[in-house]
Amino acid sequence: MAWRDAKASRVRLLLFMASIILGIAAVVAIQLFSTNLKDNIQRQSKALMGADYIIDTRQVPTERAQTIIDSLKPDASEVNFMSMVAFPKNGGTKLVKVRGLEGDFPFYGTIETQPALAAATYQETGGALVDATLLLQFNIKPGDSIKVGHITLPIIGALKAIPGSTAISTSVAPPIIIPYRFIKDTELLQFGSRKEYQYFYKASDTLDLEVFEAKINPMLKAESADLDTHTSTSERLGRRYDNVGKFLNLAAFIALLLGCIGIASSVHIYIKEKLKAIAVLKCMGASRLQSFLIFLIQISGIGIIGGLIGALVGVGVQELFPLLLKDFLPFSVTISISAQPIVMGVFLGLFMSVLFALLPLLRTWYVSPLEVLRVNEQASQEPKKVKFTVFLIILSFLFLFSYWLLQDVAYALGFVIATLITFAVLAGVALLCIKLIRKYFPKRWGFTARQSLLNLFRPNNQTVVLVVAIGLGTFLISTLYFTKDILLSKTEVGQTAGSANLIILDVQSEQRDALKQTITSQGLPIVDNIPLVTMRMHRIKDQLVNDMKKDTTKQVRGWILNHEFRTTYRDSLIASEELLEGVWTSELKPGDPIVISISDNLAKDAKVGVGDAIVFNVQGVLMETTIGSIRKVDWGKIQLNFSIVFPKGVLEKAPQFNVISTSAPNEVASANLQRDLVQKFPNVSILDLRQVITIIEDILDKVSWIINFMAFFSILTGIIVLIGSVRTSKYQRIKESVLLRTLGAKNSQILRISAFEYVFLGLLGSLVGILLALVSSLFLALFVFKEPFTPSLIPFLVFLPGITILVLGIGLSNIQTVLRSSPLEVLRKEG
Structure with missing residues (x-):
């Protein structure tokens, strides 16, 4: 019986099936890719690092650290740092990451170059491997030369890939590789230079890396060094991509939920039409169970086939x-x-189809033959306890599935609550509109307008499901668009006239005046001249830092104890700072107790407050200080911010270097200045904020493209649900439209009736979706990003009319059969 009935209703059942296919496809695709990603990370963990384990330190290794490093006999070593390089061929300059390598690194994986032989010969021939994209950017080819500090080297190959790097990580500072023996000759490692020393090791197969890391790493950390094994690095990498996978899984799950809501709505109308047929079966002796199973088998078959097709599409x-x-x-x-x-x-297709169709299916159970034969809107209502039980099962499933995806109870609960709120708001708005239209029905309007509004709250209307389907898809896309604007607004520093857009790093004290003269001679201003003094914490309150490093019960965060702080001194707060506690001290006289200002995150991690004492080691000299104030610092601003700020009158004579910033009006002026500075001061590094902002925008574009791709599943599912719902409502409207034509209504009137209804549904759904996105983005801006929110008009100007037109097109295509045929022909066909 189920098979026979399904054959007669195959078009409608196929539309039910289509509602869940894309959601299943999205979930399966992401699950498969996540599994593949984890397998690849585990399989390629050595090739990702290029070694079995690495020891790294951001300073020249201490005597004890060097003893440990040497005792383990490194197979290769590297020093890397940021620096400017120049191309003598055309005078181009660029901030790069210089990697001085010695030894046969990598031991696993390969350095990919063009020509391929360059990776094996660059150390012997004394040449440089330069990032392939960088060569294209400056129209440089192997055979040309590159100036690194005080030396000029031939470029013997284009660097295409090296273990541990990604396209994103090399965007700001593309890598160049030179032999380690040339690093000293470059004279680029000056006082205050940021650098990293790395030592690469190839371990024996018998070495247990976890035990080895647990034993050696604490000793290295005490000397401000660190050990990473290929297994621990791959685990961190896996967790990083795991978070991305969780987000994508939730996006796919939303698409699946949307499809299930479409199924619930469509099955509701489908079963309602079948009640008279069920009544006949019951009068002939069919049991409740038999009538229930006929349609349960249909929905189960739809779920299994839809799940299988969705899984294959996901593959x-x-x-x-x-x-x-x-x-x-x-x-x-x-x-x-x-x-x-x-x-x-397949399981999701079966389970979710049956689960969300259960309420309409139960109507076949709770109806007596006599009631069904007199079917009306009030008939066959299942008990409230049954409804409550089904809703509880649905919510429990949503929570358990979300928990399985996120592995966090709080996040899973938050996701379910947020989903319920979004659906509830959309459904609530739709129901409120229906109620308002019924209460304030415009009886004096024209016939077509009144008939359209009546359709919105007639029996078997699809207003709620269509508004939810349209609104949710619009909400996802609009939230993405608004959030992207918030993120981009954080990069606006440096784009306004007069603001610094060129930052010159590692300026030595003896170079400061000459460098400032070079900038001003080109007609450019000195926006900032910031002195930097490096120091480490020696004692926090009454505890020595070295003792705290050994204390396994310490509450102070580890980075505080190992960090080399770059501090500054000035007499005022800057735009990205706000005083939270204490009193700001602008200047001290000789002999005054030294008071400092620290950032709120430093105070929290170091467990200190106003009035607490900190002793710093400033280049071998111990300096006692007291915390005078705590500042809130906006680290998201693209400018120099500091955890520790001294007042004037304390650090002026300490060993220091400077960061100088200027504002170039255009790219030509910027390029000329950079070329001049690199020639005169090879050790300085120049950060062009315009390039950084462009890179950030490019990264955000790529991220938003990926999110858009996932939102596409929700949008397309919403469209399919829309088509399914509209097609289902077609069977309710055919007789109505035919009767209107029989009574003399013209095709144009019927078209206007349908058009007005679908325009209203499209506008209502998309407008509510955009407004919800506006509210959620406002909360994101205020409480997450802590940024002012200026909404874009694009969603209102593009998404609102675009989605409305799409809904209108689908709706009008629904009644073409009625318009093309005579009333009698259609009535006979439906009969």
Whole structure:
């Protein structure tokens, strides 16, 4: 019976099936890709690092650290740092990451170059490997030369890939590789230079890296060094991409939920039409269970077939993810297919179809033959206890599935609550509109307008489900768009006239005046001249830092104890700072007790407050200080911010270097200044904020493209639900439209009736979705990003009319059968 009835209603059942296919496809694709990603990270963990383990330190190793490093016999070593380089061929300059390598690194994986032989010969020939994109940018080829500090080297190859780097990580400072023996000759490692020393090791197969790391790492950390194994690094990398996977899974899950709501609505109308047929079956002796099972088998079949098709589509879609995420991955992902996500897809299709169709299906159970034969709107209502039980099962499933995706109870609960609020608001607005239209129905309006409004609250109307489907899709896309604007607003520093857009780093004291003269001679201003003094904490309150490092019960965060602070001195707060506690001290006289100002995050991590004492080691000299104030610092601003600020009159004679900033009006002036500075002061590094902002925008564009791709599943699912719902409502309207034509209504009138209804639904759904996105983005801006929020008009000017027109087009295509045929023909066909 189920098979026979399904054949007669195959078009409608196919639309039910289509509602869940994309949601299943999205979930399966992401699950498959996440599984492949984890497998690839584990399989390629050594190739990702290039070694079995690495010891690194951001300073010249201490005597004890060097003893440990030497005792383990490193197979290769590296020093890397940021610096400016120049291309003598055309005078181009660029901030790069200089990597001085010695030894046969990498031991696993390869350095990919063009020509391929360059990776094996650059150390012997004394040449440089330069990032391939950088060569294209400056129209440089292997055979040309590059000036690194005080030396000029031939470029013997274009660097295409090296273990541990990604396209995103090399955007700001592309890598160049030179032999380690040339680093000293460059004279780039000056006082205050940021640098990193790395030592690469190849371990024996018998070495237990976890035990080894647990034993050696504490000794190295006490000497401000660190040990990373390929296993621990791959685990961190896996967790990083795991977070991305969780977000994408939730986006896919929303698409699936949307499809299930479409199924629930469509099955509701479908079952309502079948009640008379069920009544006949019951009069002929069919039991409640038999009538219930007929339609349960249909919905189960839809779920299984839809889940299987969705799983197969997901297998195909996952092939796109390596292309979408290639800039964020440090390796190539080998795709393989496992059975688990496919089985999960089929199970989800079956379980969610039945779960969300259960309430309408139960109507077949709680109806007596006599009641069904006199079917009306009030008939066959299932008990409230049953409704409550089904809703509880649905909520429990949503929570458990969310927890399985997120592995966090609070986040899973938050996601379920947020989902319920969003759906409730959309459904509530739709119901409120229906109520208002009924209460304030415009009886004096024209016939077509009144008939359209009546359709919105007639029996079997689709107003609620269409508003939810349209609104949710619009909400996702609009929230993404508004959030992207908030993130981009954080990069606006440096783009206004007069603000610094060129930052010159590592300026030595003896270079300061000559460098300032070079800038002003080109007609450019000195915006900031910030002195920097490096120091470490020696004692916090009454405890020595060295003792705290050994204390396993300490509450102070580890980075505080190992960090080399770059501090400054000045007499006033800057725009990115706000005084929270204490009193700001602008200047001290000789002999006064030294008071300092620290950032709120430093105070929290170091467990200190106003009045507490900190002793600093300033280049071997101990300096006692007292915390005088705590500042709130906006670290998101693209400008120099400091955890520790001294007043004037304390550090002027300490060993220091400077950061000088200026404002170039255009790219030509910026390029000329950079070229001049690199020639005269090879050790300085120049950060062009315009380039940084462009890179940030590019990264955000790539991220938003990925999110858009996932939101596309929700939008497309929403459209399919829309088509399914509209097509389902078609069967309710055909007789109504035919009767209107029989009574003399023209095709144009019927078109206007439908058009007005769908325009209203499209406008209401998309407008509520955009307004919800506006509110959620406002909360994000105020409480997460802590930024002022200026909403874009694009969602209102593009999304609102675009989605409304789409809804209108689908709705009007629904009644073409009625318009093209005679009333009698249509009535006979429906009969």
